[in-house]
Amino acid sequence: MNQAIEKVSSQLAFGGQQIRFKHQSQVLNCEMQFSVYLPPQAEHRAVPAVYWLSGLTCNDENFSSKAGAQRVAAELGLALVIADTSPRGEDVADDPDGAYDLGLGAGFYVNATEAPWKAHYQMYDYIVDELPALVEANLPLNQQRAISGHSMGGHGALVIGLRESKFSSISAFSPICHPTSCPWGQKAFGNYLGEDKASWRQYDAALLLQERSSAPPIMVDQGTADNFLEQQLDTEALIKANQLSGSGAQIRYQQGYDHSYYFIATFIEEHLRFHASNLN
Numbered sequence: 001m002n003q004a005i006e007k008v009s010s011q012l013a014f015g016g017q018q019i020r021f022k023h024q025s026q027v028l029n030c031e032m033q034f035s036v037y038l039p040p041q042a043e044h045r046a047v048p049a050v051y052w053l054s055g056l057t058c059n060d061e062n063f064s065s066k067a068g069a070q071r072v073a074a075e076l077g078l079a080l081v082i083a084d085t086s087p088r089g090e091d092v093a094d095d096p097d098g099a100y101d102l103g104l105g106a107g108f109y110v111n112a113t114e115a116p117w118k119a120h121y122q123m124y125d126y127i128v129d130e131l132p133a134l135v136e137a138n139l140p141l142n143q144q145r146a147i148s149g150h151s152m153g154g155h156g157a158l159v160i161g162l163r164e165s166k167f168s169s170i171s172a173f174s175p176i177c178h179p180t181s182c183p184w185g186q187k188a189f190g191n192y193l194g195e196d197k198a199s200w201r202q203y204d205a206a207l208l209l210q211e212r213s214s215a216p217p218i219m220v221d222q223g224t225a226d227n228f229l230e231q232q233l234d235t236e237a238l239i240k241a242n243q244l245s246g247s248g249a250q251i252r253y254q255q256g257y258d259h260s261y262y263f264i265a266t267f268i269e270e271h272l273r274f275h276a277s278n279l280n
């Protein structure tokens, strides 16, 4: 899968480069964009990468412009690989009513099995296989990887990190911890995966974690003033799964923080230092 990537834009930041690329995705069957921060160290050697998965309504630019992650990534010599949240393009299926929680901007990091979604919505394989192969073939990255994300992307990071050994540590902000039992998850999985709920389990972080006897290092931060906490995120399910598995995930409530990028910007430094300590 050694395909070409084309630079769309590039800015200098903290001595490194914040770059946006586009490419034709074989897995998603459409043109995609993603962003990469290359720290200054990447001029001289291949560096490890933290993959970032964003939440509902986002593309690759929310994190690059709002999280303020570049300063610490430059210090630690970490690349940031920032993905989009769904396939894109005029022929890509979307929610018929234009809802924000299904279709464009809401791929949920699953491989859809149901029409009309399955033609493009293969985000699990895109993040696990195509994107790492693409960036490692074209950019000065070594094969050391960590994965992180926010909300729907926190769900994606936990699920992918628990299932795939290629990521050495996992972190999440405000993740959707138990999507098989919340409205966002049930709507998305019902559409993308169909009514057979057995197929949903492979994409539920709480269910995956409780079945594990060990897991990679995990750090989760959840704000107590997050409007989505009660109805959608179910951090308590992840805490119970962590106790059942004994896998030692750090799951922290942060008093007074909400669901926004101000929360992410506050704690991203701790997450990047956590990943760097596990990558080295």
Ligand SMILES: N[C@@H](CCC(=O)N[C@@H](CS)C(=O)NCC(=O)O)C(=O)O
Pocket (backbone or CB within 6 Å): 054, 055, 056, 057, 058, 062, 066, 100, 150, 151, 152, 259, 260, 261
């Ligand atoms: N639009 C939705 C919420 C969408 C939302 O909060 N998206 C989060 C991820 S779940 C986000 O990161 N938004 C983009 C941003 O803040 O830049 C609503 O109004 O209920």
